[in-house]
Amino acid sequence: MDAALPIVRTVPDLRRRLDAWRAEGQRIGLVPTMGALHEGHLSLIAQARARADRVIASLFVNPTQFAPGEDFEAYPRSEAQDAALLAGAGCDLLFAPTPDQIYPPGFSTTITVSGVSAPLEGENRPSHFSGVATVVAKLLIQARPDVAVFGEKDYQQLQVIKRLARDLDLPTRIIGAPTVRAPDGLALSSRNAYLTPPEREIAANLNRVLLNLARVLAQGEPVAAAEAEAAEALMSAGFDVLEYVQARHAEDLSRLGPGPIGAAPARVLAAVRLGKTRLIDNRAV
Amino acid sequence: MDAALPIVRTVPDLRRRLDAWRAEGQRIGLVPTMGALHEGHLSLIAQARARADRVIASLFVNPTQFAPGEDFEAYPRSEAQDAALLAGAGCDLLFAPTPDQIYPPGFSTTITVSGVSAPLEGENRPSHFSGVATVVAKLLIQARPDVAVFGEKDYQQLQVIKRLARDLDLPTRIIGAPTVRAPDGLALSSRNAYLTPPEREIAANLNRVLLNLARVLAQGEPVAAAEAEAAEALMSAGFDVLEYVQARHAEDLSRLGPGPIGAAPARVLAAVRLGKTRLIDNRAV
Numbered sequence: 001m002d003a004a005l006p007i008v009r010t011v012p013d014l015r016r017r018l019d020a021w022r023a024e025g026q027r028i029g030l031v032p033t034m035g036a037l038h039e040g041h042l043s044l045i046a047q048a049r050a051r052a053d054r055v056i057a058s059l060f061v062n063p064t065q066f067a068p069g070e071d072f073e074a075y076p077r078s079e080a081q082d083a084a085l086l087a088g089a090g091c092d093l094l095f096a097p098t099p100d101q102i103y104p105p106g107f108s109t110t111i112t113v114s115g116v117s118a119p120l121e122g123e124n125r126p127s128h129f130s131g132v133a134t135v136v137a138k139l140l141i142q143a144r145p146d147v148a149v150f151g152e153k154d155y156q157q158l159q160v161i162k163r164l165a166r167d168l169d170l171p172t173r174i175i176g177a178p179t180v181r182a183p184d185g186l187a188l189s190s191r192n193a194y195l196t197p198p199e200r201e202i203a204a205n206l207n208r209v210l211l212n213l214a215r216v217l218a219q220g221e222p223v224a225a226a227e228a229e230a231a232e233a234l235m236s237a238g239f240d241v242l243e244y245v246q247a248r249h250a251e252d253l254s255r256l257g258p259g260p261i262g263a264a265p266a267r268v269l270a271a272v273r274l275g276k277t278r279l280i281d282n283r284a285v
Numbered sequence: 286m287d288a289a290l291p292i293v294r295t296v297p298d299l300r301r302r303l304d305a306w307r308a309e310g311q312r313i314g315l316v317p318t319m320g321a322l323h324e325g326h327l328s329l330i331a332q333a334r335a336r337a338d339r340v341i342a343s344l345f346v347n348p349t350q351f352a353p354g355e356d357f358e359a360y361p362r363s364e365a366q367d368a369a370l371l372a373g374a375g376c377d378l379l380f381a382p383t384p385d386q387i388y389p390p391g392f393s394t395t396i397t398v399s400g401v402s403a404p405l406e407g408e409n410r411p412s413h414f415s416g417v418a419t420v421v422a423k424l425l426i427q428a429r430p431d432v433a434v435f436g437e438k439d440y441q442q443l444q445v446i447k448r449l450a451r452d453l454d455l456p457t458r459i460i461g462a463p464t465v466r467a468p469d470g471l472a473l474s475s476r477n478a479y480l481t482p483p484e485r486e487i488a489a490n491l492n493r494v495l496l497n498l499a500r501v502l503a504q505g506e507p508v509a510a511a512e513a514e515a516a517e518a519l520m521s522a523g524f525d526v527l528e529y530v531q532a533r534h535a536e537d538l539s540r541l542g543p544g545p546i547g548a549a550p551a552r553v554l555a556a557v558r559l560g561k562t563r564l565i566d567n568r569a570v
């Protein structure tokens with residue numbers, strides 16, 4: 001049995017702990033989460049452990065990154081179980097702030113990252129990325145870690161955060177960690193818990209279609225044709241709504257195509273809806 | 286003759302210097318400026334000296350806080366003279382970054398502070414305060430000073446920056462320093478250099494009208510009537526355009542009135558145009 005994980009709930013308490021570690025010369029790694037932890041999150045803790053002497057996780061279900069009508073209220077919350085999983089994975093400290101530590105009375109500040117946050121998720125989830133950028137900037141300023149690890153599952157978010165950290169001179173290295181997948185290829189996600197058994201079977205096709213799209217693009221198939229085939233394949237597989245399936249520049253997420261992708265580093269990304277669940281995934285080309 | 290002031294032009298050089306001071310336990314004060322220094326700025330250096338062991342000034346004429354059509358190109362630039370004045374005032378280091386240290390290629394991030402930045406200057410200078418908030422957040426993150434000093438001359442800016450620092454958990458105490466005035470009461474400003482001699486005489490009435498407005502409000506005159514009299518007095522004094530003259534809540538700059546101000550902490554603020562020059566000033570009630 002793992003020892004209980006220390007939990008701090010205020011910024012002053014967090015900074016006191018971290019300052020003590022820094023005074024000992026220890027490098028600090030941060031893994032921001034919204035809880036409902038699974039193997040994907042625990043792999044981020046492992047990535048942080050490999051790059052830092054002390055690892056902290058944060059747990060805050062951030063209301064401002066849910067658009068109106070999304071699942072903020074329903075989002076799964078399980079702090080005690082999350083803390084036990086983190087302790088087992090080698091996490092040293094959990095920062096689970098009370099809401100007023102993130103949004104004090106009169107809070108009025110919003111951070112937006114233009115460009116990379118505009119397409120894809122930016123089009124389909126209004127205000128999502130300004131919610132993400134604002135809360136992540138706050139966590140990075142509150143904790144001032146040497147490294148922070150984010151999953152490639154939320155690939156566009158990762159690029160937004162890399163841009164944010166560069167633009168604001170945050171002294172934290174942003175690390176992207178590979179997506180952890182179920183045996184059939186479905187990317188692990190807290191929202192997979194919403195899927196019914198038949199939906200869960202359909203869901204595995206999201207990864208398969210993206211892998212195939214990446215393969216045919218690498219073979220030189222024109223972008224426009226390959227995207228159209230992938231869209232057709234997703235709808236045939238039984239997804240209810242296709243929000244997007246596209247090839248994009250891997251770093252700034254600018255549009256590619258319509259011809260062959262050539263030498264540009266590329267990423268294929270998709271978002272679909274299945275019943276009441278929204279799923280996203282992506283693959284390197 | 287004062288020794289030459291050390292100047293650094295990159296963020297890594299700045300952080301190297303400051304980290305060395307911090308390692309010695311020295312408290313750091315920052316005075317952000319756009320150069321064209323006068324006695325008002327030097328009083329900010331003195332305020333920082335009183336609260337810190339080492340004082341740095343920054344000099345960056347920030348293009349994003351000038352609205353289209355404003356005086357960014359014409360803004361006075363005099364780095365060598367500024368450096369000599371700073372050295373004489375007891376400043377230890379000048380951070381005069383090259384533009385790419387503030388806005389690197391691909392820069393995409395904007396910080397906005399709603400509420401306090403909306404009225405007054407916010408209405409009359411579109412995008413001004415998001416330019417200010419973004420560059421000030423960057424400077425505070427780059428330098429991580431213990432205190433930063435801003436003039437009360439730009440009173441609304443000071444309140445925006447206080448809100449910004451609180452909201453982003455920046456570990457810097459924001460200090461407001463009293464406005465330095467010419468013998469006739471005109472607030473010192475780099476833009477006073479634009480005034481012709483006859484305009485310079487008219488300009489002194491801005492302070493006089495604000496002092497009188499603060500006095501009659503303190504005596505219980507209703508806000509609406511007192512503001513109307515002040516507006517009349519400014520136009521009679523010879524200003525060409527009155528942008529605003531208002532009483533506001535001293536902290537969040539929310540509207541007061543139309544009756545007597547009562548016990549709320551209040552500030553009176555005005556902006557006028559005189560020839561090609563825009564002047565602002567404010568007074569406590």
